[in-house]
Amino acid sequence: MKPLLEVSDVCLSYHSISGETRVLSHISFSLFPGEFLAVVGPSGCGKSTLLNLICGLLKPEQGQILLNGEPVFAGDCRIGYMLQKDHLLEWRKIYKNVILGLEIRKELTAEKLAYVNQMLLTYGLDKFRNAYPSQLSGGMRQRAALIRTLALSPMLLLLDEPFSALDYQTRLKVSDDIGKILKKEKKTAILVTHDISEAISMADRILILSPRPATVQKELSINLSVPDRTPLSSRNAPDFKTYFNLIWEELNHDA
Amino acid sequence: MMPEPSYYQQLFLRRIKREKQLIVLWRTAVFLLFLLIWECSARYGLIDSFIFSSPSLIWKSFMEMCRDLSIFSHLGVTVTETLVSFFIVVILGAGLAVLLWCFPRLAQVTEPYLVILNSLPKSALAPLLIVWLGANERTIIVSGVSVAIFGSVLNLYAGFQNTDPDKLKLIETLGGGKKEKFQKIILPSSLPLLLSVMKVNIGLCLVGVIIGEFIGARQGLGYLIIYSSQTFKLTWVLMSITLLCIIALILYGILGLIERYVTK
Numbered sequence: 001m002k003p004l005l006e007v008s009d010v011c012l013s014y015h016s017i018s019g020e021t022r023v024l025s026h027i028s029f030s031l032f033p034g035e036f037l038a039v040v041g042p043s044g045c046g047k048s049t050l051l052n053l054i055c056g057l058l059k060p061e062q063g064q065i066l067l068n069g070e071p072v073f074a075g076d077c078r079i080g081y082m083l084q085k086d087h088l089l090e091w092r093k094i095y096k097n098v099i100l101g102l103e104i105r106k107e108l109t110a111e112k113l114a115y116v117n118q119m120l121l122t123y124g125l126d127k128f129r130n131a132y133p134s135q136l137s138g139g140m141r142q143r144a145a146l147i148r149t150l151a152l153s154p155m156l157l158l159l160d161e162p163f164s165a166l167d168y169q170t171r172l173k174v175s176d177d178i179g180k181i182l183k184k185e186k187k188t189a190i191l192v193t194h195d196i197s198e199a200i201s202m203a204d205r206i207l208i209l210s211p212r213p214a215t216v217q218k219e220l221s222i223n224l225s226v227p228d229r230t231p232l233s234s235r236n237a238p239d240f241k242t243y244f245n246l247i248w249e250e251l252n253h254d255a
Numbered sequence: 256m257m258p259e260p261s262y263y264q265q266l267f268l269r270r271i272k273r274e275k276q277l278i279v280l281w282r283t284a285v286f287l288l289f290l291l292i293w294e295c296s297a298r299y300g301l302i303d304s305f306i307f308s309s310p311s312l313i314w315k316s317f318m319e320m321c322r323d324l325s326i327f328s329h330l331g332v333t334v335t336e337t338l339v340s341f342f343i344v345v346i347l348g349a350g351l352a353v354l355l356w357c358f359p360r361l362a363q364v365t366e367p368y369l370v371i372l373n374s375l376p377k378s379a380l381a382p383l384l385i386v387w388l389g390a391n392e393r394t395i396i397v398s399g400v401s402v403a404i405f406g407s408v409l410n411l412y413a414g415f416q417n418t419d420p421d422k423l424k425l426i427e428t429l430g431g432g433k434k435e436k437f438q439k440i441i442l443p444s445s446l447p448l449l450l451s452v453m454k455v456n457i458g459l460c461l462v463g464v465i466i467g468e469f470i471g472a473r474q475g476l477g478y479l480i481i482y483s484s485q486t487f488k489l490t491w492v493l494m495s496i497t498l499l500c501i502i503a504l505i506l507y508g509i510l511g512l513i514e515r516y517v518t519k
Contacts, residue, residue, distance in 0.1 A: 057427060074427065081428035083421055091443050100439065101429035152429065 041209030080154030340399030398467030
């Protein structure tokens with residue numbers, strides 16, 4: 001099978017007057033269609049920077065990033081990006097928030113709107129389409145933000161710690177929700193997180209980055225022995241703990 | 256059906272209402288007391304009514320000027336000039352702020368000049384304006400604009416820049432460019448700021464217009480103040496000031512209503 005995303009030998013430094021900071025150093029990995037990849041690493045190691053590179057908001061100084069064999073560029077409509085906070089616009093109703101991307105790309109076609117409506121219905125937000133974001137719970141807001149991203153039918157979805165602003169209980173529920181939604185919509189996704197359990201529970205494969213300048217320290221396939229695995233049921237798998245310890249040691253061994 | 260509020264809820268609501276009524280009552284009382292003390296001290300010779308006038312004298316001369324209609328032309332001129340300069344400030348100010356936002360380099364270059372122009376006392380410019388533009392309405396409108404424009408450009412531009420950078424990133428991730436960022440995020444999120452800037456501006460425009468009228472006008476409340484102070488009709492001066500207070504209150508009130516309507 002041909003990989004959907006190929007990141008090869010990517011390097012990047014941040015520059016300021018007082019000096020240069022190497023953030024990413026020779027990062028290479030690939031991602032296959034339908035796969036869920038989690039990226040973990042110590043805080044400040046450049047995980048978010050990596051996502052900014054993949055979606056084309058930043059340009060690598062060296063190396064290249066190919067999506068479906070073509071380089072990515074800023075505003076690439078093949079990539080969806082979910083930020084840390086939901087960033088629903090308080091002055092727009094949920095429905096207007098969800099179609100924001102379509103509006104910007106001028107793609108308010110009947111077909112796409114039908115897709116949005118179907119998602120609102122399937123994921124329990126239809127009743128709230130005319131509500132303002134402030135009237136929704138944290139979990140519902142995050143689902144609305146996901147639908148906003150999925151409305152553009154991206155090939156690849158980038159999730160930048162999308163649950164970190166939620167309290168623990170909501171966080172488990174929402175990550176379960178979103179994991180199921182992504183499986184159902186057959187999306188390929190990259191999740192950046194500092195939460196090891198979250199990474200194991202959601203991902204098919206985990207990429208462990210070293211401290212700055214980040215390199216790929218280890219790649220790990222997650223094969224949990226639970227049938228019909230969902231993020232929540234994964235946490236009950238007997239091998240969950242083994243993976244956790246493995247990653248924990250990787251993250252701490254040279255610190 | 257809303258359920259009947261509980262006893263304590265009702266008690267709470269009543270307390271809030273009472274508090275509000277009390278404040279309105281005291282405001283009115285302060286105003287009436289002020290008028291009463293002023294009137295009595297003028298009438299019983301505690302203050303010289305030739306210099307300090309009195310509420311009844313002001314009212315009398317106001318009625319006189321209403322009868323010969325002269326007050327309406329003064330009022331009309333001042334209000335029109337204020338409104339015209341206000342609209343110019345809003346449109347020009349917003350336009351310039353958008354321009355600065357579109358071209359950050361332009362903003363960097365012009366910033367110190369804007370700051371200087373903003374803090375410059377505009378009354379210092381008025382005599383120049385009269386010489387350059389002549390003693391006419393245009394000069395007075397320019398004077399009104401000059402007081403408010405620089406501050407509103409600076410404020411609006413600072414507001415545009417304060418927009419949550421993550422919200423702008425959101426637009427980028429959804430594939431939008433500069434135009435979409437402005438249209439979808441900056442404009443709607445700066446709307447409350449725009450309205451509060453407008454509320455300040457309407458007052459500043461009135462200040463500028465009066466400065467202009469002091470120096471080069473044949474009509475308007477500013478002219479009336481200068482003319483009557485030179486002829487020692489201090490009742491007229493105080494009447495004009497009272498009218499200015501009322502104008503300012505009404506204009507501010509209208510903008511407050513607009514603000515409430517827009518932000519719901």
